[in-house]
Amino acid sequence: MPNKASNLKSAIESLLFVSGEPVKLAKLAKICDVSRNEIAAEIEALNGEYRDNRGFMVVQKEDSVQLTTNPQNSAFVSQLVAGEMDAELSRAALEVLSIVAYRGPVTRIQIEAVRGVNCSYVLRNLLIKGLVERKDAADIRGYLYEISFDFLKTLGVSSVRDLPDWENLSKNEKVEELLNDNEEKTLK
DSSP states (O other): OOSSOTTHHHHHHHHHHHHOSOEEHHHHHHHHTSOHHHHHHHHHHHHHHHTTTOSEEEEEETTEEEEEEOGGGHHHHHHHHHHHHHSOOOHHHHHHHHHHHHHOSEEHHHHHHHHSSOOHHHHHHHHHTTSEEEEEOTTSSSEEEEEOHHHHHHHTOSSGGGSTTHHHHTTOHHHHHHHHHHHHHHHO
């Protein structure tokens, strides 16, 4: 693990892109091994570059930042998102939804441990469709994802316990092992 990011702006941009969610300035500073003020300065520089007719911008709310699309491109982004909203769920979305339904509440990192790939985009789409909900958790950094009432209503079940083979799948030993291994790696 590098001590300091040699190209701090690039590192911040990569971290925000991969996260797909708001990230605390302090967390970015810790990961990049620099001060919070250095992170803030580089984010301001990034936004300066993005103002020159680029597709991104960094939005800041209190002490968190997130990479977003440029509002000038909202018509294009809306077409893409609207097309996805009207489309049926992809295989990736069904997999993530199943993990959330059978193992929830779970973190994005836990979902990714089970699937083996980044799930930020899929989770965002499921949130937009109203099939999953996100809530803050005081004891962890990040969010917990769980299925929504709309999910239950859409399937016509009154509880996740009514899902097919819920008792066995919600306690699958292999999945439990993956989640525990991932949690141990995260704590190190």
